[in-house]
Amino acid sequence: MTPPDPPLDGEAAHFRALEALYAAAPINRLFDSRLEIPHAGVARIHFTIDDRHFHAAGAAHGTAYFKMLDDAAFYAANSLVTDRFLLTTAFNLLLTRPLGLGPVVAEGRWVSGRRRVFIADAHLIDATGEEASRGTGTxxxxxIALATLPGYGGA
Structure with missing residues (x-):
């Protein structure tokens, strides 16, 4: 019999709690997506574009781009903050190519700030390995204490 994994603590526990928080958010019922935080300052969202996300011309609507870029940048920044929930105050977006059906990865990276304001950027990579969009958020x-939010650390 294999013994259970030891309980996580510190940074790893915070990352897993943020991943659980993402999974618990009601908005994420609309997207086939999964967050992973491999280390501080980096977050990846794996998701799949299907025709529910299309605009009238048969490609992903900008809402899908924004949502995934904002979330990836947000979680990259919030991976550095263990006590409080961050809020997006601004986000700049550049759409560079249409997204069709299939898997996409949004990768966010912390850029600067460690006290009250954080800057992070993100980009979307489609199934062919091409960048489809990028953005920068503040x-x-x-x-809001993270520990009070449903999904974070079992709250």
Missing amino acids: FMKSR
């Missing part, structure tokens, strides 16, 4: 610490 995020600010809120008064």
